[in-house]
Amino acid sequence: GAGVSQSPSNKVTEKGKDVELRCDPISGHTALYWYRQRLGQGLEFLIYFQGNSAPDKSGLPSDRFSAERTGESVSTLTIQRTQQEDSAVYLCASSFMAGYTEAFFGQGTRLTVV
Amino acid sequence: AQSVTQLDSQVPVFEEAPVELRCNYSSSVSVYLFWYVQYPNQGLQLLLKYLSGSTLVKGINGFEAEFNKSQTSFHLRKPSVHISDTAEYFCAVSDLEAGGTSYGKLTFGQGTILTVHP
Known part of the structure; x- marks a missing residue:
């Protein structure tokens, strides 16, 4: 597809379960970002991948959160032992050249922990 | 480290009135600046960006923003x-x-909800 694709679009999970969120960036985009948007709040930075450089993980809220990216393609955000406060929309974005060019956002994954 | 502060969480305005959404940033190095918009139930899209050159930048839908280095601001106007x-x-x-x-x-600010009333 032409845009950033995220799956699933919606996910309901029980507290304590692990979840895996997927992001397919635009082909050729070297930078990939994950953000979290809680209801009524702004975009909270989680993690940033730029090419083959070490990722900036400074936004991950706890060690239950982790993310991987295979080369310059798919990224997976994993949340282990989910908690109710993890409920949010998780947004992925990619850009051709980090910081200089427009970041294109996916539609997000709405995670609900019950 | 850098940070962004959007001074107004909500801005109500009547149709055809002018509007300014305020943004201040903090950074120890040079930055590039962006405004994104999120329409109800849609994803984020770029309105405009400042990389260098003229401090007044124009974006889509009639919006513009002015970069002020001394005041570390990048206010959006229409x-x-x-x-x-x-x-x-x-x-x-x-x-x-x-x-x-x-x-x-x-790094994003907390967002400003603009509500335009008829």
């Missing part, structure tokens, strides 16, 4: 708003500190 401009607006900066893992990282 001379006459429409009902369709109702959305949430996000200011963002990208980190240009060379050599760090955060180079190119985008």
Whole structure:
């Protein structure tokens, strides 16, 4: 597809379960970002991948959160032992050249922990 | 480290009135600046960006923003708003500190909800 694709679009999970969120960036985009948007709040930075450089993980809220990216393609955000406060929309974005060019956002994954 | 502050969480305005959404940033290095818009139930899209050159930048839908380095601000303006401009607006900066893992990282403000009333 032409845009950033995220799956699933919606996910309901029980507290304590692990979840895996997927992001397919635009082909050729070297930078990939994950953000979290809680209801009524702004975009909270989680993690940033730029090419083959070490990722900036400074936004991950706890060690239950982790993310991987295979080369310059798919990224997976994993949340282990989910908690109710993890409920949010998780947004992925990619850009051709980090910081200089427009970041294109996916539609997000709405995670609900019950 | 960098940060972005959007001074107004909500801005109500009547149709055809002018509007200004305020954004201030803090950074120890040069930055690039962006405004994104999120319409109800849609994803984020770019309104405009400042990389270099003229400090007044024009974007889509009649919006413009002015970069003021001395005041570390990047306020968004529109001379006459429409009902369709109702959305949430996000200011963002990208980190240009060379050599760090955060180079190119985008940091967003908390957002400003613009509501245009008829």
